[in-house]
Amino acid sequence: MSKLRTLVLATLFAVLSLIGTSAHATPAPPVAAVAHAHAQTAEETAQQDQKTAKSKLVAGGVALVLLLLVVWGRSLRKPKKKKEEPKK
Numbered sequence: 216m217s218k219l220r221t222l223v224l225a226t227l228f229a230v231l232s233l234i235g236t237s238a239h240a241t242p243a244p245p246v247a248a249v250a251h252a253h254a255q256t257a258e259e260t261a262q263q264d265q266k267t268a269k270s271k272l273v274a275g276g277v278a279l280v281l282l283l284l285v286v287w288g289r290s291l292r293k294p295k296k297k298k299e300e301p302k303k
Contacts, residue, residue: 220291225285229278233271 221285222282223287225278225282229275229282232278233275
């Protein structure tokens with residue numbers, strides 16, 4: 216049960232890290248500010264989207280590596296714990 220809980224929590228953390236801050240609502244700027252704002256070109260928007268996607272992939276990759284290290288470490292410790300337990 217403990218392994219399942221740890222796996223679920225680690226998976227949830229990885230998914231939430233991929234979502235990032237896009238889940239948080241940001242307040243809309245005033246109408247006057249929008250009228251005077253610098254209009255971005257499609258190329259600038261595409262570059263920003265590409266950077267965001269890349270950073271999310273990196274964060275997801277790091278989360279996955281950490282999850283695998285935890286699972287691997289636990290699998291290595293399990294046989295050692297069984298050897299150390301005194302048999303009744």
